[in-house]
Amino acid sequence: MRAIALCSTAGSVLLSALVAAPAGGQPAGAAPARPLFTDSAETRGTAEAARRAAAAGIRFGACTKEEDVPGSLRCGTVTVPLDYAHPGGKQIKLTVSRVKASGKDPHNSKRRVPRKGSLVYNPGGPGASGMYFPLASLLPEWKRIGAAYDLVGYAPRGVGRSAPLSCQDPKRLLKGPSQSPASPSESYKKERIAEAKAYVRGCVRHGGSALRHYTSLNNARDLDVLRAALGERKLTFMGASYGTYFGALYATLFPSHVGRMVFDSAVNPEPDGIWYQNNLDQSVAFERRWTDFRAWVARHDKVYGLGRTSADVLRSYEKARAQLAAEPAGGKVGPAQLQGAFLQTGYYDDYWPSRAQALSAYLKGDPKPLIQQAGPHPEAAADSENGNAVYTAVECNDASWPTDWSVWDRDNTALARVAPFETWDNVWTNLPCAYWPGPRQRPLDVRTAPGELPPTLILAAERDAATPYDGALELHRRLSDSVLVTERDAGTHGIGGGANRCVNGHLDAYLLDGRLPEQGAVCAPHAEPKPLAPGDRKKKASRHPAVR
Structure with a gap:
């Protein structure tokens, strides 16, 4: 799916969504997948890296000018192996940010709140940075959580200054104006195919042999090393959008390392849907949400x-x-x-x-x-190019994609008849995966047995376009002892710590007290936005700084 480089009025990080692979088996024309994933060498490598990280810890200090964050944030790095099967080989450094727990009760200035540990957050992607997330502690919706937890953000591998990945000159993102035909001609399709192939060549040229190590599984392993470096025996984690997917991989690989875990706007983890089919499903959901917007305008x-x-x-x-x-x-x-x-x-x-x-x-x-x-923003070009590169590498490496253009053409031509708004642009964003160098992974079967994983919380808006609601239902089925909270008749992507007090109440109760609502908890939708008349200035959004 296409979802890179969203800009919101409050914050400064990418929140991207996802795409994905047809239900019912490997897609026609797909490159052969590896045998069903086994994690023995990588699991041992992760344990070794985590031991090293626990001994080294993270030295937090002033953030660099390149990180461009306010002075209230403290920054550091954690070292992880490029390849977990060879933990003694090449190492890369991930940048980390933190605001310590305030210890101040926002409702009673005389009351001190005991520290509960670190809350690690990922805003999505692949390709999004969470370096700004700790600034959420400044917002009213997060003050109770920020009183009890150190808020920790980080840039995943490939993102920002964390072994950054690039596939092309960022200036190419500024080219335009350009077309976006709802019914592309054969000549236009050939142009986009050529562009996709050229983009892959750029990724291979810039990434070299390291390119294959940008995967969701490695993002999950990195998360465990970060947990150890923070000195936490159990991980408290909140992931939004794509962050829910590698968070679910983490829960499957390391269930005994989980303390509390929140999945906000969940990706459908069904292995046969990673990533091509999820992309098709997303285009359908965007059409529904596009209709919601037009109805509001009317x-x-x-x-x-x-x-x-x-x-x-x-x-x-x-x-x-x-x-x-x-x-x-x-x-x-x-x-x-x-x-x-x-x-x-x-x-x-x-x-x-x-x-x-x-x-x-x-x-x-x-x-x-x-x-x-809608015009180009040169100041954001480098970050956007970097985000696109990581997005492409992770999703292309994660699973088998159709390698025959006729499969893409057939599926999306049919889909565009009923969902024209986003279908073809989704195709062009993900088409490099048709020509990506193999071999590909077989997606891990996300699943936990009863009692294997502590109770977890899933948050979902019923009309979410980027991660359709069926994904939350599927994740809920696969993670035993999880509880799903639904915001009814709403479609905002990423609802925790946002505009809905009911949702935030469940989030606070879980993270602060370990209390979960009854199964099937439903929140009424947050209020619709008020119209903005010509000449009015747009009000600031209330979304937290992890989202841009």
């Missing part, structure tokens, strides 16, 4: 003037696409840039007012808001 037609029905709003959007195809806004924003900006409405409904306002202004003759929201 309800506020008096503000935006884009149409009184969802169909009317779609016609306004398609009118803008056609105009941008003929004459890009500011010479920068074409149909692809428009689609990229409006894709974010599928992730977070706090984007709805500003995107509707920009579309309305553009169609009334003022392109400035649209150029501002």
Whole structure:
């Protein structure tokens, strides 16, 4: 799926979502997978690396200028093997950030709160950094948790300064304006195939022999080494989006090392769905969420003037696409840039007012808001390229993908008839995996037996587009003693510590007291955003700093 480089108004890290492999077995035309995964050498290597990390610990100090974080954060590094089968071989350093537990009860300044240990967070990806997460301690929704826990973020392998991976010159991300046809021609498809192959060659050229070690399983192993380096006997972890997937791998590989674990907006861990089929499912879910956005805009037609029905709003959007195809806004924003900006409405409904306002202004003759929201941001190009590179490497290495273009073409041509909004852009994002050098892994079968894993908490919005709700149900089935909390009739991606007090109440109760709700707990949806009239300034989002 396509989900790299989302920008939100509060924070500064990527929160990407996922893609994935057809249900019912290996995809037609796929490269041969390795035999069913066994972890003996890597498990021994992880234990050795964890012992070394526990002895070394992490020396936290001032963060470097390159890390570009506020002074309240402290930074350090943890050393992990590039290849866990050879723990004495090449080592890489992962950057880590921390804000210590405040110990202050936010409701009673005289009361001291006992420290519970470290809470490690991953915001998703692959390719997202959690270095800014500890700043969540400044937000009201996180103050109780930040009082009891050291909040710990980190940049996974390949991300940021953690053995960074690159596949192309970041300046290429700024090229544009560009097209984004909903019904691509055969010549356009050939162009994108050529681009995908060239991108893979760039990844191989830059990554070399290390490229194959960027995997979800290694991300899970790195997490255990980080646990040991922090001096924690048991891991307390919260993962969002892709973070739920390698968090689930961790729970399967190291169940005895788990203390408390939160899965927020869960990826479907079904092995046969990693990653191609998940991608198809995601495109369907984005279409549903795109309809939700248009319906909201239609309800506020008096503000935006884009149409009184969802169909009317779609016609306004398609009118803008056609105009941008003929004459890009500011010479920068074409149909692809428009689609990229409006894709974010599928992730977070706090984007709805500003995107509707920009579309309305553009169609009334003022392109400035649209150029501002959809135009290129040179200052973010290097981070975005790095995130794309890690995303591609991890997902391509994780599983077998169809290697025959006709399979992609057949599946997505059919899907685009019912889900045109995101389908083809999802294809172009993930198509490098069709030409990725092998061998590929067979995805681990995420599963724990009753009593093997401490009780865990799963949070999910019923209309989440990036990680469809069925993924939360599947993860709940596979992790014994897990409890699922559902935000009904809502679609924000990543709901813990956000706008829903009911969800946050369950999160606090679990992390602070170990209390879980009854099975099947349901929270009413958070309030819809209020419309933003032309000339109004967008209000700051309440999302925590792990999300950008």
